[in-house]
Amino acid sequence: MQRFVAYYRVSTKRQGESGLGLDAQRDAVRAYVAGRAVVAEFEEVESGKKADRPALEAALRACRLHGAILVIAKLDRLSRSVTFISKLMDEGVQFVACDLPHANALTVGIMASVAQFEREMISTRTRQALAAAKARGVVLGGRRGDHRIEDHATVGRMRSTRVRSERATSAAGDVMAVVEDIRGGGERSLQALADELNARKIFAPRGGLWSAGQVRRTVLRAQTVSPVDQKECLHQAS
Known part of the structure; x- marks a missing residue:
């Protein structure tokens, strides 16, 4: 079953305080979702020209954690920037606009x-x-000086490896935010953390259920966690 994360945005503080525009966006999203699961909702008062939007970042994190689709009432509520939208595609976040359901395919096309x-x-x-x-x-063709096509292939592989590593580290950071929330509730062991992540329906790195070993590897990968926190997180209850 498809799951969604809803994102609402208005451009002015007055609109945000009055609810003007937000109610219409909520109605459009509810009509589109039509009873399907909405795992989280986020709203923001910010100009569409700005790329730094905390609520949108939180919504994207929720999408990655839950394998959900970002749903917005109108395409311009997300961004007016093609570069910004292409960035979402590069991150692997799916989104749909209620006023133009095929915006995903259209934009990519x-x-x-x-x-x-x-x-x-x-x-x-x-x-x-x-x-x-x-x-x-x-004279065209032939090798010039120290130029080697093999070197370009090596550079390409290195860049590909770096991109995959950066995505994995970003995903680990998303999960760590949830892990810290769970630890605040008293859960400490790796297996307890894995059980709670599964209960919250958060996907493991390659899909499926979390195990204690996967939690351990995720904590080690998360660069934002201090060594002290890592030691405490990695404590395995006997």
Whole structure:
């Protein structure tokens, strides 16, 4: 069953205090969700031009933790920036706008079309430049100096590994916020933490249920946790 995290935004403090605009957004989200599970709701008073929005960051964290879809009343409630929306796609967060349910596919399609057009233009300019150079007698092809194509492949693999590591560390930070909340309730052992994460329906890193070992690895990966907190978190009750 699909799960959703709702995000509402108004642009002015007056709108936020009066509820003007928020009620309409809630109504639109409820109509779209139609009885399906909404695991959390967040609202914010902030301009759409600003990328620094704490409530939106919290909503995205909830989406990642629960494997939920971010639902908004109107696409412009999320952002007017294509760069910002593409960032969400890069992070793997799915979202849907009630006023344009196919915005996900539409946005990606537009971005892909623009990227393809740019690639085609670059390819055309490159062929023209090579033809002009060949006409001037420039020798094309072959290895130049210390240039090695193998080096580019190595760089690509290193970048891919770094991106995967950064995503895993970010996910661990999301989980640690929940772990700290659980520990505040008195739960200390790794297995107790795993049981409570499962009870809260938070997905393990690769899906499925949490185990004590997975909690341990997640705590170790979370860079924001101090060594003292890690030692306490990793205590295994006998």
